[in-house]
Amino acid sequence: MKKQTTMKSDWIATAQTLNAALPYLQRYDGATVVIKLGGHAMGSDEGMASFARDVVFMQQTGVNPVIVHGGGPQINAMLDRLAIKSDFVRGKRVTDQATVEVVEMVLSGLINKKIVQAVNAAGGGVVRAVGLSGKDAELMVCEQTDPALGFVGTPVAYNPDFLRSLHASEIIPVIAPIGAGRAGETFNVNGDTAAGAIAASLRADRLLLLTDVAGVKDAGGDVVTEMTPEQIRLMIAEGTIAGGMIPKVETALEAIDGGVRAVVILDGRAPNACLLELYTDHGAGSLIRAPR
Template sequence: MRTQKMNRDWIATARTLSEALPYLQRYAGAIVVIKFGGHAMGDDAAMETFARDIVLMRQVGVNPVLVHGGGPMINAMLKQLHIESHFVDGKRVTDEATMNVVEMVLSGRVNKRIVQAINDQGGRAIGLSGKDSRLITCDQTDPRLGLVGTPSEIDPSLLHTLFDAGIIPVIAPLGAGRHGETFNINGDTAAGAIAAALRADRLLLLTDVDGVRGADGEVMTDLTADQIRQMTDDGVIAGGMIPKTETALAAIEGGVRAVVILDGRAPNCTLLELFTEHGAGSLIRKSFD
């Protein structure tokens, strides 16, 4: 026998689906690049929920592209193999031994875990790195940091082929050098460069914080590029948020319509951002026009 509570829950669900219709129509055919990392990657239940959301996005006509990190897994493997890390100005030096571990972990364990999670939910995902099909060509970022690269050229033609086939690309942030090197790329940087090359409608940077906070400590839901620059100059944006907002600004300048910094630990955060009126996290765009 149906209870009143069950009826209320179903009515609320139906209302939510009905209210989502304009947003489903708005994003049909859109390209959305998602940088996935943080605590959600290490939790099986969170991974399952995230994968289901990505499959739903593809089912309603969105073209999602996932770019993932894997820092904690890399650190664990380096420790297991007794490979000592060296740092310059707080940044890890990626020597050849470290690079071998980075590629093994990112292109292997981490990438295939995400691909499997999406496929288990009924999607069709394929794992790539930036080295495949000349997707990402890199220049060395700083000789002191070793095999760390900055994207210089992006060839998104393979990604468009995968969109046409209904396949979800899952990309490890590695790139090829001009002389046969393999470079490790910051995941946010790789996601921003790919989003710009695709002229993506949205770049979603999933983090372990709610978004960009203002001087009063409250999350700011709508920001322009100029506001981000001013908040950085004023010291309101500081620490680990600076690289993320710099990625957002570079992506917007490169042609991405808007960037959202949001908490990847929140259940269904990507669906809330795309398909509800209130969204999630901090949306950054060139201007309010």
């Protein structure tokens, strides 16, 4: 009897959760959400499967998801295996010809197809994903960022209509941050930069930056749940935002300037992080948007 009572309580709680999510399901119906899946956030196979189910749920409830992924730890591991030495300039990897070939192999091959396979498995034949890089359909045309960095690119042109055509066919794009140069070069693009640029080209409703931290923290170490661009700039000037968080918030600011409605920095290792952010009152991580 006690077991039945507990089960009934669980069912009621589930129903209440679904009921509370209704306004958000309506809010995001037809919205474009770009998700940056960082290499550190990919975690275990179980974590990848959970992320894939979340993305399928989003697509099945009317969201148009676009996945852009990174893979820094995996690239480092492969370069070590191949005994290819990496140099860094001002914290950025110098990408020579040998390195860019490994970067493309790992990102467009190993990681991209792993994510595609996970989404297709979760989709059960109803939801489909397709793997791409910025080189496909001129999704991301780049110029060299800095000659000192070699084949590192800055996106300058895009093909958002191609991504919209995939959404019209109910296909989820999974994009590796590899760009094409106008002279036929292959460029390594920072994953956050690529996600922000693609989100801006689509005028996305949300850009979710999944990383390995809970969000932007204040001077006391607490996560700030909602911020404006002006607050971000002040926290950088004060030194509260520092280190690896600076490129992420800079990506957020550039995306918002480019037309993205809001950006959220959140811990991609947390179970159902994307669903918590989109479909609950409390959300997840740090939401950044211009004052309304």
